[in-house]
Structures are given as structure tokens and as C-alpha cells.
Amino acid sequence: MAQGGVNIFYIINIMTFSLNDKHILVNYHYVENPNDKNSGTHPCSVEEFEKHIGFLSKHYKPASISGVFDEAQKNSSEKYYSITFDDGLKSQYKNAVPILEKYGAHGTFFPIGVTSEGKIPTTHKIHILLSFISSDEFIDFSNKFLKNQFSENSSKYFISKDRRISSDRRLYEDIPTANLKETFVSLPSNVLEELVNSYFETLNLDEKECCHNLFINEDEIKSLEARGFSIGNHTYHHHTVNTLSREALKKDIKKAQSYFVGIVSRPQVVFCYPHGVVIDEAVKIVRDFGFTNAVTVEMKGVTSGDDPFRIPRYDRVNIRDFLKINVTV
Template sequence: MLTVSNYHYIREDFTSQYPSIFGLTPESFKRQLIELQKIGKFISPKELLENTDEIVNSKQNYLLVTFDDGLREQFEIAKPILDDLKIEAMYFVNSINFIEKQVSLVHKIHLIRSQVSPEDLMSNFLKSTFKSKFELPEIDKKKAIEHYNFDDVSSAHLKYCLNFKLTINELSIAMNDLFNVYFDSKETVNNLYMTEEYLKILAQENQLGSHTHSHLALGLLDVDTIGTELKKTKEYLEKITQTKIEMLSYPYGNEASYAFPVPDIAKKVGYKLGFTMERGKNNGCEDKLLLKRFDCNDLVTGKNYKNSL
């Protein structure tokens, strides 16, 4: 069987004016890896790619580490820890950060929310052209609190509006205006994401994969746009690294991100393995382009860990 643990932010300090960016410290990351070593055997991405059937159908618990979003801290902080432990990982990146030098929308949201309170953001949006989208009826307020049960009420209402009420275009417009008030886009791109040199190193070590071009939920897009999102990153990475890119992780990883016909298009484009964020171990019953992953918080030492996993 195959157990996959996925990570995003790995940094020394997560303090900010308002909580919105969450992850593991290097110490917590290393501690989890050491504990995982006790319950399974880590494999490399190359081993998985070359022996997928054997690994997922095995009674032995094989482990794989993955990272989404191509963040600089993953290479500069997490990778040295992995190297010391002789563990290889898979790093999935978005090409929009490199080709267009743009900050991904998901990170704009994280960064803005780290500097502006949810109350002030709601107040701002209620004065904007999107006012009606942020005037939640009581039934939606209840849904928001139920869906984001780990958040305070104000944060739950805000996140519900952003994620369920606005279209992608509306969300982009709203966030772009705010982002430019608080952040310098060029500086953020340089500080937040890996360099092309880092990508080349990972590719030579068979540890580089695609997270699509723009970090959008693919299943909500039209067929042509899905194809473009999948091809653009693959072609860009293969061109600059002179290696094959055959592994993919779907942004957000929920059903909306990999709904039909996304896996079929991914296969036609040339991907062999794809990763969702559907929780669970892989035991051979899965489509190879719809492999399951755990968020690191769901596994041993994680804040949501349950012994039943």
C-alpha cells in the first residue's frame, strides 16, 4: 500500500498580524518524518513511477512525501532535512509563478488575510461592486460556521464568501486590488517561490512535478482551459529542465479539482500519476491519476491525527 503525506508551508515562524498561513516548523516536520519511518518505508518518486502496481498492491506500507505550490521554503528549509534523513520527495509547482511572474491567487488570499482582519475585509467588500456577494443570509452564515468549524465566526463568514459566493474572475479582481495595496508583486514572487535553478536541481533528482499553471480547480473549467492548464506547466518544466514531467497534483485536491474529464485529459497530455487530496491509503483500487493523499496534519504528530488512520 502507499501512504502519501502532503505539505505546503515549512518555516521557522508563523506569526503574523492575523492568522492565515499555517504549516509546520522545521522541528515539527523532522519529528513527523522520524515517526513515519517507524510505520513504513519511504520510497522515491522514481521508484513509485517505475513500480506503481507493485507498491500500491503490496502489504508493506510504503510512504511518499509531497509538497504543493513550489514554495522557496520547501527547497531551502524542508529539503535539507529530508536530505539528512535520506528521504526523497516530490515537489509540485505552478508555472504561472515563473512564466508570468505572478503570485498565485491562493497565496494572495493567504497574504492579504495575514495583514487585514476578517472584519475589515468584510467591511471593504461590502463597499465594493461585489457587495451583494458578501451579504450573507442567516442560512449561509450557518453553513459557513459548519463548514469552517475551526475558524472564528468572522473568518468563517469571510472564507465562505470568498470560496463559495464569488466566481474565479470576481475573486481575482477583488484580491488583485487589495493585494497591490499591501504587497509588491515582484518582491513577493522572488521571496515566496523557488528559483528556476531550484527547479532544475529537483528535476535532475527526479523530484519535480506539475501543480498546473494557475492553481485553479480544474474540474470547474472548460475542456480547452483544462488542457491548457495541464500542458503549459508540463511543457515549461520539460523545456527548462530537459527532463520528463510525468507526475501531477491537482490544486485544492477536492472532487471539484479532478472531476471528469480532468483525469482523461491529464492522461492524454502525458501524465502517468496524479494526486488528489482525498484522504486515505492507496491499496491498488485507485485510478493511477487519482491517488489519495493525507494532509500532514492527519498523520502521526499532526494536530488532526487519530490512531485509527
């Protein structure tokens, strides 16, 4: 089942959002106003988030993930939407939840279990680092680190600042940033983890403190459930499913389930694939665990022919781009 070490970025099918979509899920990560301390996270501002929810509530009725999916299977003429939040970030709790409550919107949150131990997944460490340093600085450090620690592969993974690695992807990003991400895609996961941890130490960043500030805690998870929101399973360690053996993935999902049983009263029935990577074996495992639905990062509306374990979600950028063009809706 393991298919290499890639576990940070992914390729997704992108479609343009339209009001012709009758049943939709929309996903968010960081919801906070941009500042010099979060530039690496590319957050959705609080004002923009409220604009999105106000727009969606005007044109759609709120529902849970299963509610939206069930209506789509019936080809319902009624329009429904639901909001999802990956990773269980503190900004979602502080900034998004009050807006959801204001508009009566339903949200499903997918926290990462390992953050309860004060540990930050590699993906989020990269977000943090890029909020402290430029892509150019990260490239310089990466090239030096790989040359010193993995000299046999340093030339293979050398990151250029002036020539694009890919001529057809990430064209909306500047060359250094695009090349940095393209290289991280190809790095073995253990090498990438060691590189990122080394830079964390170089900058004297306290992982536990950063984790406390970035992710929701158990009391906040309990509060979300008490306020009527749903909690889903996003695995315990946030590893991409195609990098794990069958048994390792089962163990990681089970550990997340066991952890949340002690926090929330209702069982987790919805699963979210880390980094949006989906393979057939993982779908079978998720189904066997008794989940009723699982969501992906395929950007399109939910339709009657969709698999309940491969439910698509629009990203907030799809709503943002739609509203830029359709300013009067």
C-alpha cells in the same frame, strides 16, 4: 466542462491516519516556523516537519509516488511512504529539503508555472493578505468593495461577522474566518480576483517581490532534480479544472509541460490537480497527455483498488493529529 467560478477552497473526504495504512503519500504546503509575517499561511513548523519525517522513516520505507502506488497494487506487505509538496514554495526548498535528505526521504514538488513571471495565484494572494490583516478587516474591505463595484450582488455576498453562514462546515474556525472562506467559495472567480488585487494595491504590496520571496525559481527547481527529487505538473496558472473548458485545460497543462522541459531533464510524469478538484473529463485529459499518475487531496492511504489518476494523499494535519494522540510511537 467549466462548472462555475469556484477556484479557491474545496471539500475533501477526510479519514484518520493509522499505522495500519501500509502505503501512503503525505502532502505539505508551507514549511517554516510561524511568525507575524506568515500567519495567513498556517505553516508547518520546521521542528514539526522533522518530527513527521523521523516518524515516517521509522515505520515506512521511502519511495517515489509511482513506487508507493505500485507496491499498493501488489498488496505488498512492506510499508512505503512518499512526501509531496504543492505549489513550489520557497520554504519547502529552504527548510524541508535538508530534512528529506537527512532521512533519505523522497519528495515530489509541484511548482506553478506562472510564478516564473512574477505573478501570484489568487489563492496565495489571500494567504499573504491574511498575514497582514485580520479576517475582520478583510470582511470590511470585501463588503465595501462588493457594494461599490458589484452593487447588484452585494447583498447576496454580504459577509457577517457574528452569524455562521454554514452550520456544518469550518466549525473549527472562528466565525469571521469561516464566513470569509465560505463567501469566497461562492464568488465568481473574476470578481474574487478583482477584489483580491484591489486589496493588494491598497496595501501597496509589490506582487513581483512577494512572488520572488514566496516561490522557488528555476535554479532551485534544477537543484531539486539534481538532488534526486521529482518535479510534477500542477498546471501553469493553478486554475481549478472544473472552471476551465476542455481546450483551456489542455492548453494550460501543455504550457506547464513546455516551461519545465526547458528546466529539468526528465519529463513530468505525475500530475497534481489544482485545489484538489477532480472531474472525469480532467482525468481523461491528464491520461491522454501521457502522465502515469495523478494525485488528489482525498485523505486516506493508497490501496490496491485506487485509480492511478486519483491517488489519495494524507495531509500533514493527519500525521500531526496522530502524533498528538500517540506520543510514544
